[in-house]
Amino acid sequence: MATPRTARSARERVREEMTTEILAVARAHVAKEGAAALSLRSVARDLELAPSALYRYFDGRDALLSALIMAAYEALATEAERAADHAARREASDAERWREVPRAMRKWALGRPHEWGLIFGTPVPGYEAPPDTVEPYARVAAAMVRPVVAAKEAGRLRMDQSRRVSDALRDAVAPVTEALFSDMPVEKVVLALQAWTTVIGVISLEVFGHWRNTILDPGAFFEATIRDVGEEIGLI
Amino acid sequence: MATPRTARSARERVREEMTTEILAVARAHVAKEGAAALSLRSVARDLELAPSALYRYFDGRDALLSALIMAAYEALATEAERAADHAARREASDAERWREVPRAMRKWALGRPHEWGLIFGTPVPGYEAPPDTVEPYARVAAAMVRPVVAAKEAGRLRMDQSRRVSDALRDAVAPVTEALFSDMPVEKVVLALQAWTTVIGVISLEVFGHWRNTILDPGAFFEATIRDVGEEIGLI
DNA sequence: TCCTAAAGGAGAACACTGTTCATGTCAAGT
DNA sequence: ACTTGACATGAACAGTGTTCTCCTTTAGGA
Numbered sequence: 001m002a003t004p005r006t007a008r009s010a011r012e013r014v015r016e017e018m019t020t021e022i023l024a025v026a027r028a029h030v031a032k033e034g035a036a037a038l039s040l041r042s043v044a045r046d047l048e049l050a051p052s053a054l055y056r057y058f059d060g061r062d063a064l065l066s067a068l069i070m071a072a073y074e075a076l077a078t079e080a081e082r083a084a085d086h087a088a089r090r091e092a093s094d095a096e097r098w099r100e101v102p103r104a105m106r107k108w109a110l111g112r113p114h115e116w117g118l119i120f121g122t123p124v125p126g127y128e129a130p131p132d133t134v135e136p137y138a139r140v141a142a143a144m145v146r147p148v149v150a151a152k153e154a155g156r157l158r159m160d161q162s163r164r165v166s167d168a169l170r171d172a173v174a175p176v177t178e179a180l181f182s183d184m185p186v187e188k189v190v191l192a193l194q195a196w197t198t199v200i201g202v203i204s205l206e207v208f209g210h211w212r213n214t215i216l217d218p219g220a221f222f223e224a225t226i227r228d229v230g231e232e233i234g235l236i
Numbered sequence: 237m238a239t240p241r242t243a244r245s246a247r248e249r250v251r252e253e254m255t256t257e258i259l260a261v262a263r264a265h266v267a268k269e270g271a272a273a274l275s276l277r278s279v280a281r282d283l284e285l286a287p288s289a290l291y292r293y294f295d296g297r298d299a300l301l302s303a304l305i306m307a308a309y310e311a312l313a314t315e316a317e318r319a320a321d322h323a324a325r326r327e328a329s330d331a332e333r334w335r336e337v338p339r340a341m342r343k344w345a346l347g348r349p350h351e352w353g354l355i356f357g358t359p360v361p362g363y364e365a366p367p368d369t370v371e372p373y374a375r376v377a378a379a380m381v382r383p384v385v386a387a388k389e390a391g392r393l394r395m396d397q398s399r400r401v402s403d404a405l406r407d408a409v410a411p412v413t414e415a416l417f418s419d420m421p422v423e424k425v426v427l428a429l430q431a432w433t434t435v436i437g438v439i440s441l442e443v444f445g446h447w448r449n450t451i452l453d454p455g456a457f458f459e460a461t462i463r464d465v466g467e468e469i470g471l472i
Numbered sequence: 473t474c475c476t477a478a479a480g481g482a483g484a485a486c487a488c489t490g491t492t493c494a495t496g497t498c499a500a501g502t
Numbered sequence: 503a504c505t506t507g508a509c510a511t512g513a514a515c516a517g518t519g520t521t522c523t524c525c526t527t528t529a530g531g532a
Contacts, residue, residue, distance in 0.1 A: 011479085011529075018480095034361050036272060040519065050482050052521080061519060114358075122350075122357030123444055125270050134449055169460050172453035193451070194434065194461055201437020208359055213370055215429065217408035224405050225430055232468075247500080247508080254509095276490065286511050288492080297490060 019057050022047065023071065026064055027115075034114045035124060038065060065124060070132055072115040077136035079108045080143035087147055094151035095227070095235040101144045102199045102226045106206075113207045120204050142180060144199070145192050149181050151235055152188070158234035163187050188233065195229045202226075255293050258283065259307065262300055263351075270350045271360060274301060301360060306368055308351040313372035315344045316379035323383055330387035331463070331471040337380040338435045338462045342442075349443045356440050378416060380435070381428050385417050387471055388424070394470035399423050424469065431465045438462075 025043045040061045044051040058064040083104030087097040109116035118124075151157045165186050177189045202225050205211060206218045215221050261279045276297050280287040294300040319340030323333040345352035354360075387393045401422050413425045438461050441447060442454045451457050 015480090035358070036361050039517085041517080051519080052483080053481050055520080056480055117358035120440075120444070120446070122271070122353035125272050137446075163464060166456070166460070168453060168456045172451055172456045175450055175452065190457075190460065193457065194464065197437040197441060197461065198430065198434045200441060201433040204356075204440065205433060205436060208356070210356070210373075214411055215408055216411065217404060220402070220404045220408045221426075221429065224402070224426065225433065228399060228430065251508090275488090277488080287490080288512080289510050291491080292509060 015057075022054065022057055022064070023067060027068055027071065030068055030114050030118070031112060035065060035068075035118060038068075040064065062124075066130070068115075069118045069124070070136075072112075072118045073133055073136035075112075075115070076105065076108055076119060077139035077143070079104050080140045084143040084146045088150065093236065094147060094154075094156055095230045097147040097150075098230040098233070098235050099223075099226045101147070102203075102222075105140070105144075105199065106203050106222060109203050109207050116203070116207050120200055121208070138179060141196060144196065145180055148188070148192060148233060148235065149184070152181075152184060156236065157188070158236060159185070160234075163190070165190055191233045195233060198225060198229050251293075258290065258293055258300070259303060263304055263307065266304055266350050266354070267348060271301060271304075271354060274304075276300065298360075302366070304351075305354045305360070306372075308348075308354045309369055309372035309376075311348075311351070312341065312344055312355060313375035313379070315340050316376045320379040320382045324386065329472065330383055330390075330392055331466045333383040333386075334466040334469070334471050335459075335462045337383070338439075338458075341376070341380075341435065342439050342458060345439050345443050352439070352443050356436055357444070374415060377432060380432065381416055384424070384428060384469055384471065385420070388417075388420060392472065393424075394472060395421070396470075399426070401426055427469045431469060434461060434465050 022043065025046045026038060029043060029046075030038050038061065040054055041051045043064075044054055054064070058067065080101050083101045087100035090097060090100075148157065169190065170186050173186065173189050173193060176193060177184070177186060180189070180192070202222055206222070211218050211221075258279065261282045262274060265279060265282075266274050274297070276290055277287045279300075280290055290300070294303065316337050319336045323336035326333060326336075384393065405426065406422050409422065409425050409429060412429060413420070413422060416425070416428070438458055442451075442458070447454050447457075
């Protein structure tokens with residue numbers, strides 16, 4: 001009983017090792033030259049394998065790239081959650097805590113621009129839509145919003161500025177309201193989504209090189225922007 | 237004198253026709269299947285030409301793609317300016333006028349998602365950095381900002397809410413201050429850049445499919461967002 | 473313990489791709 | 503009339519993703 005179990009797991013263990021090794025090499029290629037340059041044959045060469053051998057592990061180039069996209073989502077989510085945990089433990093204002101996750105996301109993105117592109121860049125034709133991706137995506141969003149929820153629960157969230165929210169908009173953001181915080185006024189949900197938009201936008205514009213000749217110190221602009229956004233949300 | 241001139245221009249005319257025809261076919265391919273699927277041989281097939289013949293007109297695939305990127309920039313800039321002109325002639329509030337250019341950009345992007353991706357998506361490895369691109373880019377930004385400048389000059393721009401701008405940030409955005417409006421307070425320049433960030437972000441997130449299962453009515457969210465951003469800038 | 477079935481890997485092959493080169497073919501200009 | 507240049511071709515080369523057949527090794531039940 002014990003022998004076959006360990007035997008089978010030995011099989012699966014080497015298979016799993018091989019799989020992660022392939023992914024590591026492929027990720028290195030993407031990190032260095034971008035997703036467009038990912039070549040099945042070249043990762044096979046790096047691993048001293050025949051190209052056809054990779055098909056035992058992935059259904060093809062698109063499947064490999066999808067796995068990399070998924071891994072990028074997971075990595076970003078982990079990083080965001082780590083930052084949120086760290087922020088929760090800090091002795092700091094809510095406004096300061098809020099900035100930690102955006103900062104971590106930017107740092108992650110600047111270190112891995114191509115992997116950021118896998119998530120927030122042009123969708124690859126092979127694609128990504130699979131529902132596996134929605135879960136880490138939600139984890140990132142939840143991490144970013146956690147300080148806001150904490151401030152609200154502690155009664156430290158400014159509620160004065162009340163933007164009117166139309167019925168159409170209320171319905172439009174209903175999934176977010178349910179998923180993230182059902183006891184939050186809908187204006188705050190809208191503000192959180194706008195904060196998300198701005199954070200993703202400011203990071204993407206920097207990572208994709210659009211601040212060239214425009215903003216000389218992207219870090220300073222980023223810091224100011226997330227500060228203003230936090231203020232907008234009502235964090236103090 | 238007249239004959240060689242017309243003859244030479246006849247030569248150049250047919251060459252120009254051929255060039256635009258190639259670009260048109262290539263753009264159609266990109267519009268349908270994305271930049272990654274752009275194949276020199278397939279556009280040659282569509283034109284009933286040998287693949288090598290295209291090298292008389294473009295230095296290769298990268299050059300053709302660069303031309304398409306440039307064309308996308310130009311098209312977006314033209315559209316944005318058209319919307320700005322239209323807005324300037326409208327009988328409407330400054331806040332309402334401000335929304336016209338972002339709306340036009342969103343409409344353009346939704347109609348040509350892949351061409352939007354050429355501009356604001358993952359940079360292509362072959363690439364785009366050439367300084368030709370900075371000019372239409374500035375035209376888009378200028379078009380978006382024109383209603384703000386008009387409101388300012390008419391003395392209808394709210395100046396009350398004064399966010400502090402650090403010296404570092406002031407220096408960081410200096411190129412924009414000089415390029416777009418030197419007589420505008422730096423807080424407004426920062427607000428304009430943040431507006432730019434949010435507009436590009438909200439359009440990209442929608443076009444790249446990130447509102448799936450998140451925002452059911454992207455149009456409603458977009459309208460609310462550009463309204464709030466305009467309010468933030470101080471338009472009334 | 474042996475034997476069968478499955479899994480992993482290799483290599484050849486096919487249909488693509490971008491790019492280069494030698495060749496041919498016309499029209500323009502001296 | 504002749505030469506030069508531009509245009510177009512077809513073959514070729516190196517690279518790609520993918521599929522197929524074949525071989526070896528291993529696992530697990532008879």
